[in-house]
Each structure stands twice: as C-alpha cells, then as structure tokens.
Amino acid sequence: MSPLDRFCDTELSRKLMGRVAALADEVAERLGRPAVFIEVCGTHTVAISRLGLRSLLAGRVELRSGPGCPVCVTDHQEIDMMVNLARLPGVTVGTFGDMLRVPGSRSSLERERAGGADVRIFYSPLDAVAFAEANPEREVVFLGIGFETTAPVVASTLMRARLQGVKNFSIFSAHKLIPPAIRAVLSDPELKLDGLILPGHVSAITGRRAFDFIVKEYGLPSVISGFEPMDILIALHELLLQLHRGEARVANKYTRVVREEGNLDARKRIAECFEEVDVPWRGLGVIPESGLSLRETFRDFDARFKLNIEPAPPTPLYPPGCACKEILRGKLLPTECRLFSNVCTPVHPVGPCMVSSEGACAAYYRFERFSPVGGGI
Amino acid sequence: MSPLDRFCDTELSRKLMGRVAALADEVAERLGRPAVFIEVCGTHTVAISRLGLRSLLAGRVELRSGPGCPVCVTDHQEIDMMVNLARLPGVTVGTFGDMLRVPGSRSSLERERAGGADVRIFYSPLDAVAFAEANPEREVVFLGIGFETTAPVVASTLMRARLQGVKNFSIFSAHKLIPPAIRAVLSDPELKLDGLILPGHVSAITGRRAFDFIVKEYGLPSVISGFEPMDILIALHELLLQLHRGEARVANKYTRVVREEGNLDARKRIAECFEEVDVPWRGLGVIPESGLSLRETFRDFDARFKLNIEPAPPTPLYPPGCACKEILRGKLLPTECRLFSNVCTPVHPVGPCMVSSEGACAAYYRFERFSPVGGGI
Amino acid sequence: MCLGIVGKVIKVTAADDTAIIDVHGARREISIALLGQVKVGDYVLVHAGFAIEKIDLKEAEQMVKMWEEQLNDVTPGQVL
Amino acid sequence: MCLGIVGKVIKVTAADDTAIIDVHGARREISIALLGQVKVGDYVLVHAGFAIEKIDLKEAEQMVKMWEEQLNDVTPGQVL
Amino acid sequence: MKENGRDIVLLAHGDGGALTHELINNLFLRHFESNILKTLTDAAVFSVNEGRMAITTDSFVVDPPFFPGGDVGKLAVCGTVNDLAVSGARPVYLTASFILEEGLPLADLESIVQSMAGACGVAGVEIVTGDTKVVEKGHLDKIFINTTGVGYIFPGVDLGYHRIKPGDKVLVNGSLGQHGIAVLCKRYGFDFAGQVMSDCAPLNGITSLLLKEIRGIKIMRDLTRGGLATTAKEIASACGLDIWLDENCIPVDAGVKGAAEMLGLDPLYLANEGKFMVIVSPEEAEKAVAVMQGHELGRDASIIGEVKPGKGNVYLSTSLGGTKLLDLMAGSPLPRIC
Amino acid sequence: MKENGRDIVLLAHGDGGALTHELINNLFLRHFESNILKTLTDAAVFSVNEGRMAITTDSFVVDPPFFPGGDVGKLAVCGTVNDLAVSGARPVYLTASFILEEGLPLADLESIVQSMAGACGVAGVEIVTGDTKVVEKGHLDKIFINTTGVGYIFPGVDLGYHRIKPGDKVLVNGSLGQHGIAVLCKRYGFDFAGQVMSDCAPLNGITSLLLKEIRGIKIMRDLTRGGLATTAKEIASACGLDIWLDENCIPVDAGVKGAAEMLGLDPLYLANEGKFMVIVSPEEAEKAVAVMQGHELGRDASIIGEVKPGKGNVYLSTSLGGTKLLDLMAGSPLPRIC
Numbered sequence A, B: 001m002s003p004l005d006r007f008c009d010t011e012l013s014r015k016l017m018g019r020v021a022a023l024a025d026e027v028a029e030r031l032g033r034p035a036v037f038i039e040v041c042g043t044h045t046v047a048i049s050r051l052g053l054r055s056l057l058a059g060r061v062e063l064r065s066g067p068g069c070p071v072c073v074t075d076h077q078e079i080d081m082m083v084n085l086a087r088l089p090g091v092t093v094g095t096f097g098d099m100l101r102v103p104g105s106r107s108s109l110e111r112e113r114a115g116g117a118d119v120r121i122f123y124s125p126l127d128a129v130a131f132a133e134a135n136p137e138r139e140v141v142f143l144g145i146g147f148e149t150t151a152p153v154v155a156s157t158l159m160r161a162r163l164q165g166v167k168n169f170s171i172f173s174a175h176k177l178i179p180p181a182i183r184a185v186l187s188d189p190e191l192k193l194d195g196l197i198l199p200g201h202v203s204a205i206t207g208r209r210a211f212d213f214i215v216k217e218y219g220l221p222s223v224i225s226g227f228e229p230m231d232i233l234i235a236l237h238e239l240l241l242q243l244h245r246g247e248a249r250v251a252n253k254y255t256r257v258v259r260e261e262g263n264l265d266a267r268k269r270i271a272e273c274f275e276e277v278d279v280p281w282r283g284l285g286v287i288p289e290s291g292l293s294l295r296e297t298f299r300d301f302d303a304r305f306k307l308n309i310e311p312a313p314p315t316p317l318y319p320p321g322c323a324c325k326e327i328l329r330g331k332l333l334p335t336e337c338r339l340f341s342n343v344c345t346p347v348h349p350v351g352p353c354m355v356s357s358e359g360a361c362a363a364y365y366r367f368e369r370f371s372p373v374g375g376g377i
Numbered sequence C, D: 001m002c003l004g005i006v007g008k009v010i011k012v013t014a015a016d017d018t019a020i021i022d023v024h025g026a027r028r029e030i031s032i033a034l035l036g037q038v039k040v041g042d043y044v045l046v047h048a049g050f051a052i053e054k055i056d057l058k059e060a061e062q063m064v065k066m067w068e069e070q071l072n073d074v075t076p077g078q079v080l
Numbered sequence E, F: 001m002k003e004n005g006r007d008i009v010l011l012a013h014g015d016g017g018a019l020t021h022e023l024i025n026n027l028f029l030r031h032f033e034s035n036i037l038k039t040l041t042d043a044a045v046f047s048v049n050e051g052r053m054a055i056t057t058d059s060f061v062v063d064p065p066f067f068p069g070g071d072v073g074k075l076a077v078c079g080t081v082n083d084l085a086v087s088g089a090r091p092v093y094l095t096a097s098f099i100l101e102e103g104l105p106l107a108d109l110e111s112i113v114q115s116m117a118g119a120c121g122v123a124g125v126e127i128v129t130g131d132t133k134v135v136e137k138g139h140l141d142k143i144f145i146n147t148t149g150v151g152y153i154f155p156g157v158d159l160g161y162h163r164i165k166p167g168d169k170v171l172v173n174g175s176l177g178q179h180g181i182a183v184l185c186k187r188y189g190f191d192f193a194g195q196v197m198s199d200c201a202p203l204n205g206i207t208s209l210l211l212k213e214i215r216g217i218k219i220m221r222d223l224t225r226g227g228l229a230t231t232a233k234e235i236a237s238a239c240g241l242d243i244w245l246d247e248n249c250i251p252v253d254a255g256v257k258g259a260a261e262m263l264g265l266d267p268l269y270l271a272n273e274g275k276f277m278v279i280v281s282p283e284e285a286e287k288a289v290a291v292m293q294g295h296e297l298g299r300d301a302s303i304i305g306e307v308k309p310g311k312g313n314v315y316l317s318t319s320l321g322g323t324k325l326l327d328l329m330a331g332s333p334l335p336r337i338c
C-alpha cells in the first residue's frame, strides 16, 4: 500500500475522528460554544460534506465556507463580459466545466450555448490551443478563471501558444488571488472566527509563507490542509490543538505537496504573464490587487484587447433575498438563507453559492439538507 | 380560364398531337426516315419525357437532347474549383439544388457537405445575400451557374449586394452562353440534323434575333418554344412545317414571353457585370467566348480573386465508357450508351448526363427506360 | 435548362424592387429589378426568385385562339 | 477550489514537456512545464492537465507513520 | 436572466436528474393522459389477448418542425398510427421518444406535445411510455421524435403483396403532395396564405371503415417519403406485376402543382402524411371509392390506376396519351433552377 | 471519386427511394436476421398469447458513438433489453430506428449494426421493424438510434414500488460507473489501456434467473443516466421510504475512482449500462446475492443498503461514519477544475 493511499484509510480515519471529536469537545467546553473555523477552499467544502463531517462535529465545531470557489466569486460583470464574448461571431469560448452555469446579470454561458454560441468545455487549456490550431477560422478564447493554482497553468498555455505561433487563441483573464480575499474576510469586524483551513493547492504554488500574514495581522490559528479524509482530520486536529494551547501559527499539514516557498517556476510564470489589479469579487466587492490581468507584453493574446471587449456595466451584487454575501464571508450558514432549498436549488439557483457544485449552498443542498430520520445502516 | 391555362389543355393538346403525328408521318415518308430534331434545352428534355412524347412520335420524329443543361455541361475543372472553395475554412458555398450532386474529378459538393463543408441550397441568390448579412463571420460564395436566363439574376444580386455594402458575399461565376454552344454543336460535320427547338427562357433574355445565325450559317429550321404541352406541340408542328415546306427560319412560338430583342435591362446588367471568355464545356471542350467571368470592376465580389482560387488542373472529360460526349452533341441516344441503366444510374451516376434530373440520360432513365408490356389504362 | 414559372403579381414594393407573386395560391416575394414598370395584376415569368419577363396575355390569347380554331376545324385529314 | 489529483508518471517526453500519468489505470498526457526534472515513477499533483507539484513520498510516509503510531497507542482518554 | 430551465431546454433536462423529472411532470404528464404512462417505470405494462399484433417505428426529423397544417408532434403520432392503420391494425399504444436540442424554447416543445396529445385523441391511441434526451446545441436540429406503435390486427384481415392480381384497381384517398409542399415552401420562404397545408391526419378511422366494408382489399400503403411514385414502384417490384397509373385521374391540388413547378419538383414524388393507396379487386373498386368518399379523409378518393401483368414496373399514362416510367425516388427533392 | 453513396451516408439514403432500399437490403437485412423484418412492410406483424406485455423505448445519442467496451449499437440493444428485463419481462422483439448524419462512413454504420446484431444474439431478441432517416450534416452528431422493445412479463411476477417495505435490502450486481467513465474519458482524451470499459451488457439473463430463484424481489431498476444515486432517490421518492446506502459496501472499481477524481465527478452519479439495483426482502437478500454471483454479470454483486421508514430521502453512510444526503443529479457531469 502506497503511503498516499493511507490518507484515505477508513480505519485510521475513524480512529482519528474519535480523537478530533474528543479534542473538539474539550475546546468547545472551554470556549463555552463550538469552535468556528472557516474552510477557505471550496474543494474542502465539498470534501467535508462528502465525509459527512459536519454531522459528526455538530455541536462541537462549526465549519463555515469561505470565498474559495472561483466560480462563486466571479462577479456578474465578468460573467456578462464572457457572455458578450460568446456572442461575437466567429468566436469559440473555451472553458472549464465549472463556469458553464454561473449566472451573470442576464445570461450564462450555458444559456448562450443553448442560444447558438460556440462554448466548449476543455479538461485542460492546452486542449483549447489544440482546438484553435485545428480550427484556424475561429478565434478561440479561453476563460482564465481560478486562483493561484490555475493561473500558472494558463500562463504556461499562453507561452506555449505564442511559441507555436497560434494566432487565433487568446485568454480572457478573470484569475483571482487568495491572500487578498482572506484579508478582506478577516478585516470584517463582525466576524467571529477561531481558525482557518487554508487551501492546499493554492499553497502548493504560493508556498506556506504566503499565509504568515494571518498570524501576524490577525493572530488566528491556521493550517494548510490536503483533501483526503486523514488530511482534513489532521488539519482539524491541528487547529483544535492550537486553540487548546492558545497558540496561533500557519501550520503546514500538507507537507508532501506544499513547500515553504511554493512552486517557484510556477510563480515566475504568473509574474511573467500577469500583473495584479483591483477586481470585484462576488460577495466581497472590489479587493485591491486581488486579480490578475495579462501584461501588456501579452496583448496579442489578451481577448479584452484583441476582441475589444468593453467592460460590462456593474450590476447589483445579489438577487434580492440571497444571503451569499454573508455566507461567502462565513457569517451565515446556507441553511440560514430564507431562499435555501425552497426557491433556490441547484436546478434553479438564485445566488452564486448555489451554482457551482462546490459552492457552499450547493454543497449543503446536496449533502446535508435533511437530517436523517433513522440512524446509519 | 386564363389563356395561359389553355396551353396545358388536355383536349386541345390531344387534338394537336394528332396533327403533329400526321404531319410527322408525311415528313418521315418524304425523308425516308424519321426527322431528327435537337432540343437544346434540358427543361425541354424533361417536359418531352414527362409528356411521353417520344413514345408517341416513335418512328416519326427522333428527339435528341442538346447541351442545354447547365449542370451537365459544367466541366470537371470548374466543379473541382467549387469543391476547393467549399473546403476553405469559414466559407459557406451557396448554390441552386442542381449543382449539389454533380461529380468533379474527385468529389462533389454533396460529398463535401457530407464531409463537413458548409454548402447551402438557396431558391434565389438574394436569399444567399440575406444569409451573408445574417452571418457576418462567414464568407458566402454563391455559385453562378446557368445560361443567359440566370446570369442577369446573379448580376442583379451582385449589384444589390454592393449597394447594401455586404462585404462577405461573393460569386464564383461559371455562367455559360447558349449561342456559342449551338455553333459548336452544329459545326460538327458528322451531325445529321433537321431542326432545333430553341430554349424559351434563354430567348426571353437574348431575344429571338440572337438565333438568326442558325439559319444564316447552317440553314436549319428552328423554333423558340415554351414549355407547356401546347407550346411543345406547336413548336414541333412548326419545325415539321418548315421541313415540309423546305423553309428554314427562326420562328418564335413563345411570343407571350420572347421579344425580338429580348430583355434589354437584363442584357445590360449582364454586360455591366460580366465579360465573355473562352471556357471548357463538358462534352464539347473549350468554346470561344462561351463563358461569363466577372469584370475587373467586380473583383471585390469575385470569389476567384477574393479567395485566391487557383484553377484546378484539367482532367479527362469523361469516365471510361461514358458516351456523354456524343449524347450532348445529339449524336447518340442515352439508351445507346453501354453503361446506361446497368452501371450508370441516377443513384450511382457515371457521367454528367445522368446526374442532373434534367440530364439526357437521367430523363431517359426516369421516364423511358422500359417500354411497357401492356398498353395504357 | 431554365425553369420559369408564371406568377400573378399581387403586390409591388417599388422602393426595393420587389413584388409578391401568386402561383395557384403559393406566394413568394421576388425581385423585379430586371423589369421596367410592373403592376398588380401583371403576369410575370419568374426564374430563381427574379421576374425575368412580363407575360403578354394578348399574344397568348391570340396564339391559343388561332389553334383552337384550327383544331376545331373538322376537315378530315387536315394536317397543317 | 482547485481539484488536484495524484498521478504516477509512466512516461516522460522531455522534448515537449509532457508526460503520461496513470491514476488507477486511467492514463492521460499532461504537461510538466511547471516542474523541473520529472522522471518515470514520480508521483505528481495534476491540475487542469498540468503537473503543478511533485509529491514528496517521504513526507507522506512520515506523516501517516506518525499518526499510525499515535492512533494505535491505546492509552485511554488520549485526545492530543 | 430568465430562470434556468424554465424557458428553454437545457442539457440538464436530459440528464435523468432533477430537471428531467420537472420536464416529465410539468409537461409530458400534463398533456399525455394515460394511467400506464403515469407509473413512469422502466417499461409500460399492458394486458393482451390472443391474436395478431402489429408494431411499427418511425423517427420524425422534419425541418422546419412547425409547418402549415401541423408540426412534428402531430406528424409523429399520425405517421405511426398510419403505418399501423394501413397494415390492417387498430392502433392502441404508442411510445414517444424525444431528442431535443439544447436551447429549444420550452413553449415550442409544449405546443408540439400538445399537438401529439390532440392527434392521440383523434386517433384514439395512448402514449404509454417515453424517453427524453437532450444533446448539445448544434448536435441536432431542434427536435427529433421517435414514435413506436402497437395495435391489434383486425381478425380475419389478410393484407399483402401475395394477394395482388392483374386487374386489381389502384385507389387513393385524395389530392397528393400537400405535406411535402407545405414543408418545402416553409423552408424556402414561400407562403400559401393558408391555402395549401400539410394533409397530416390519422388514417385509422378511414382504413378501419374500409376493412369493415370491403372484403377485396389486397393491400394498403401510406404515401409518405418518396410519394405515390416510390410506393407504387415498391409494390410493383414486390409482386412482380406492373402498375399503370393515369395522370388525368391522379388528384393534385392546383396550389401544390404551382408550388411544385416553382421549385422544379414532381408532385408524384412529394410526401403525404394523410394519404394512402389501396389496391382492391376490380369488382369492389367502385364501392371502395364510395366508402372512402363517405369519410372526411376520403372526399376526393378516386381510382387512379390498375394492376397489369408485367415485370414490376410502374407506368404513367400522360395527359397527352403517351406513357412514361415511374421509378423510386433518387435523391431528396431540392429546389432547382433547371 | 468514390462512388456515390457507397462509402458514406448521403441525404439520399434517407429519402425513401433507391439508396434507402440499397441500404436496407445491403446492410440492415444482411445483419439483422428476422423473417418478420424481411417482409419490409409498414408494420411488423406477430402473434401473441393472452398475458401481460411490457413495452419500453429509448433513444441513444452517445458521444462518442464508439467507446471502450462497446458502441451506440450495442448500447441501443442492451439499454432497451435491460428496461424490459428489470420490469420482469422476457424481451422478445425490438424495433430499430436510425437517424444518421450525412457523411457518416458506411463502414461505421456497418460496425454499429453488427454490434446490434451481436447484442440481439446474446439477449435472444429479434429486430422486427425499423426506420432510417438521414439529416443534413450538422443537424445531428453522427448517429442516433431509437430502439423500442416488447416482451412478455413472466407469469406470476409482480414488481413495483408498492411492494417495498422497511427492512428490505438493496443490492447491486457489480462495480459502478464504468460506462459513464468509459464514455467521458474517450471524450476528454483519457486512455485506460483497456482497463476500464463500458459495462454495457444485456441483463435479461441474470434478471430472469433472479426472478426464477427469488420470490421476494420487490423491484429492479437499471442504473443508467444519473447513476445509483438518482435511481435510489427516484425509488425513495416514489415509495415514501428512506434508503440508506453504505459507502463502504458500494463496489467501485479503482480505475473508475481515479478517472472520476481526475474529472471532478462522483461515481455514484455516473451512468451504467449493465448494472441494476434490486430491492429484496431481508430474508432472501443473501440468497439473491448468491444467485447473482453465480451469473457472469453478477460476480461482484453485493448488499449495499437497506430501506428504512422515512420521507423519501436517500442517505449515504460515509467511510468516516458520517452521513450525507444523496439527491437527483442536477446537470450532466462535466470536467471541472474545482
């Protein structure tokens, strides 16, 4: 058995679960309330839901979902621009599957495709370059969404396209950065928080150090975590332990992947292609230097310039009644939104958190909507 | 009843048929053989077949099919160029339904469409302009095929497109002219011919006078005919009468449509847009000044220049065994080709005369392949 | 080689040189750019969406009438 | 927010910076442009068709081992 | 933005999940009345008695899906009902399988489903099971519908090529080419001002009447793709006899004739969706015409030809008294200039 | 030039004329063996005895049409056979209706037809009637096939939601998600080196065995679109009881797990084409597993859950001992990065 498989070992996980639960009880008792942690990363949200961890920690730890779903935080304005792109004659929009259903102010890429736009899902942006080469009469615009994890992938793709002389390929960059978003969340004075689970794959690129500011500026316990059952339990254990001991540091519990300085090659590529700009986040508003736009040296691959895409007009952040703003900041649970599960469902989503299967509301809807009537098998 | 309907009157036609048959008998007796007429126009070929006229005149008049099917006479080389056009990325080829199945040396537009080319059938070239306006990212190339009847229609379309500033529309002109083709047929010394049925709708444009050369240069009886049963019978009657009387003139028996000078407006449009060039005809080879190519002033609408279409290499005129050459010159009947109806059928055509439903071989195949076992009802 | 169909003009839009024709109840917009004056009630010959000539009903009338007379002549053996 | 999957490198084509990875039998070509030296047998973390980091198996081994030891310790009431 | 999946068809309507259920419950079950369908099980279950049954299937891909006189939904029901009807069966149950293009307006789908329900009512058949798939925009053109139908062969009825004999008469129930022209004209921008419409109609009423009244019916065939000419040729080939048709007797509406001329097409090859051909013994031909004329779908019924000894050919006696051969259609009808 | 219509599908193959006849005679009749089909009439006629019959229909639109372990033809036969099989029927006759995209290589069509014939042989069913339409290039993606099947319900068999009771056990016949993964991986450029293939297979052999041996079978469902989760939710909703599944007991092949992770998908929502769920009384659950394991399509059969009193929900007990809710699929599976 590879050591990697042992991170999903059921027996081991169940044992650790016992420890975590016991430790959580102690901490909760000491605090006089359940500890409140935020998982920054949407993939953590899903993993936690899949494990049924919230049901196992109920009354001991409250796990809230942070702004780490790139789909959920993509602003209306940006979606509207993507929709405008898709409507241009001769343009093929390439994207990861996640973006398809996210609503802008009037439409979504899914609806545009249904209306005749050429919108294609690619597993990798390199597949979009190959598609562009095979269809020279189309301008293929790949939507650059995602955080530090995805930005170097797109940067690499761009460099490859330039090297191969592909003229009909470009990028619409809507990449975002995690540390500024965490700052925006933590600087909310109303927020009550005992610790953060930090995104493992963003950290793989940025390195552990990128998160030191959390301790320095906010004095909160935090931990970088992987995504297997053991990873998440180890991370929870670490947070509870820091709380228990009254410590606060940025622990790295995903050492098999995350280094102190991250992936320097990847960071270099990001820096080469992109520059930091102020961008709006759904639920968080404009955050300074939290987005990545293509550098001037890549104008020939920048869809905004190549295709002359005007910025779409700003729109109200939320549909009436939607509590995404509070949910994205970790201030409310999805079940506390009054539209949740009656008006707003994954099939007919109202707010962004319901759209992506990784969105906090969608994860709650799918996995934790009802508490069971009987017990387990 | 409108006088127009009376041209299809069954009772009247049957009576006239009796006269024609009797007159034909007299002429045949005098000649010692059936009179041989050529119908220049493919639409006449079809109309004659549909009426079962050949069966009614058997032994008295032999009706042969001339070069008047624009599809049948379009050369391999031209089809190959159309195929090359259809293969260009971003190009939509617009055409009349007739051209779809005509084989070039390696492919046909039908096969190209099946292989992914965008080939569309339009009822009118104006519909192709409308399509171009609605699809600005495509270059829409309309195939200009047809004789004097169709050339002014395409010329008008072109002028309209220029007026409306449609930039993504162009023409691939393969238009041909009938008088030079008649000359080419008649100058064949082996040809035995007693008269010509001249194309009514070409004459509507050119005028009756355009055919005077037939009498002056070849001394042959000829008649301009419409397409209704009475029209055709009147025309046959006229030819037989001229023969009977030893006369030869270009009679106009389609006076409700054809004028001495034709349609001057239409002729002006042709002259404005096109110039006469030497072009190859299937079955007849290159005929001087028998084709229409766009004038230099229309280069921006000339697909040959706009899309840089190289002339395709010349190819052998006929598949081995195909007798189209003789059939198109009126020297053989389709049934005399040894491939007819066994190897060569409308479903698997070998030669061009089998492709268009108006082609001589196709018309014979559809309507006159077997003689009936019993009599009529 | 060139299908032509007779249509009756039921509407003329001079501004863009179009007309609506009726063929036994089937209607379509066609271009009249190749003809001079066209008016409602005229019969035109249509090819590929364009009227290419007006139909001269008088000529038609004359010709069928002539033949009707000839053919209804009962002289036996008449062939010319 | 960023799906990453562990794959074992089974072929490297340095010329175009690609490798074939195997994930429980599922294979795919990925790019290794974001990593330095990669060799057959390495485990890599893959995101959107790119290897974004090598997996340090020793670190993995150490961490699970530490936890296995701790968790198999039967001292009752042990919570830390 | 319009609410997702409530105005147009989305891929998710075909994923078998929540939206598929919405579509089935809010649309299909609202229009199709059937206790069997309601069970929504993997298969519909029904009881049968001893006897002979007929089954037939057709996929309907008409472009455009809405045309004067009907739509693809009405067509899908009538087409399958008619294949059963001309086979001598009483149509009973239909299956309905939809393939939808992402982006199809739900309102269009609803009106198609409504037409289907209407046609089922007229024909007296029940849709008992179905299926819905959605494919990506551009992977099909708007909507395809498959219907499969089962019915009971009327006891004692024996139809087939083997019964055709020289001397038998050929009948049709009315004017030809209407459906084909209605569709082609819509496609190529013609307008009939309501004068020519598809003849799409369920024929089981008139066929069951005929079968009850006339014992000498040899075969019936609906005259769909390829029209009268193709069907006649198929029958002639299958029984090795010649069929002679008389152009003067074949009913073709003036509007159809005009539009067919305009497009360069032959009405004898145009599709019909409410017309059928009957071959009947000569003694009963007149009575059969009378029976047909007594039904609203047979007002213009007439004898159009006769079976003769021969080799499987079809001849048309032309108006002029000449003859010409009719053959299978070769290539779909396209508008031509020559 | 290749001879027209002899290498690729042309529009004329679907016009009902000469090329359609060529296609039917040279391709379909060569592979599909059936005396009923050979008559090529408007409808197929067959005799029935008194009893209950089942009818089901499905259209198959899989992209790509060829995938590891099968093709759309095999799928079209198995899918319909399986709907009949899980309904407690013995599948007997199938109809096959093809919609083809102009340009489809005839060789591809032939190999699809060959697979269909092969699957019919294995399942012991007969294709008795069919239909072929061809649509313009770009109006569909390569090929769609509709099959409709009829069969006889085994005497005495009574399956249905009404029979499900708390305490009943939930079984599956093997590892989940293979078909879905095989298709998605082919579409997105993954390669399994032959290790994961579609599980596409006719289930009527194993279901008839089960029905013969086990009296306490309450319901059977094949786990197609939407996978185990969606089907479980449908059953729970329909009978108003909860279903509890145990993640540790649900067989999912390692290769499927890996590929599903790579694409960000959940195997419980992936389609299967040779897997079915059985709900059986607790007393007979073990015996049912044994019977299934005795058949080659049930080697990995296992008990994966249980019915409990409740409100129509489906719960999964996770490996950690937590619980989570399973619901209908919402949106087709697409590869994601997050």
Ligand code: SF4
Residues within 6 Å of the ligand: A321, A322, A323, A324, A327, A334, A337, A338, A339, A340, A341, A344, A345, A349, A350, A351, A352, A353, A354, A355, A361
């Ligand atoms: S349930 Fe819907 S409306 Fe409410 S917060 Fe979540 S996404 Fe917004």
Ligand code: SF4
Residues within 6 Å of the ligand: B321, B322, B323, B324, B327, B334, B337, B338, B339, B340, B341, B344, B345, B349, B350, B351, B352, B353, B354, B355, B361
């Ligand atoms: S029958 Fe065919 S091969 Fe013979 S002349 Fe006609 S087209 Fe040519």
Ligand SMILES: [Mg+2]
Residues within 6 Å of the ligand: E042, F082, F083, F221, F222, F223, F224
């Ligand atoms: Mg099923």
Ligand SMILES: [Mg+2]
Residues within 6 Å of the ligand: E056, E057, E058, E083, F042, F043, F130, F131
């Ligand atoms: Mg049928």
Ligand SMILES: [Mg+2]
Residues within 6 Å of the ligand: E058, E079, E080, E083, E224
């Ligand atoms: Mg049918």
Ligand SMILES: [Mg+2]
Residues within 6 Å of the ligand: E130, E131, E132, F057, F058, F059
């Ligand atoms: Mg189904």
Ligand SMILES: [Mg+2]
Residues within 6 Å of the ligand: E138, E140, E141, E142, F139
């Ligand atoms: Mg479409």
Ligand SMILES: [Mg+2]
Residues within 6 Å of the ligand: E082, E083, E221, E222, E223, E224, F042
């Ligand atoms: Mg039929």
Ligand SMILES: [Mg+2]
Residues within 6 Å of the ligand: E042, E043, E130, E131, F056, F057, F058, F083
């Ligand atoms: Mg089904």
Ligand SMILES: [Mg+2]
Residues within 6 Å of the ligand: F058, F079, F080, F083, F224
């Ligand atoms: Mg099914």
Ligand SMILES: [Mg+2]
Residues within 6 Å of the ligand: E057, E058, E059, F130, F131, F132
């Ligand atoms: Mg059919």
Ligand SMILES: [Mg+2]
Residues within 6 Å of the ligand: F138, F140, F141, F142
């Ligand atoms: Mg396609």
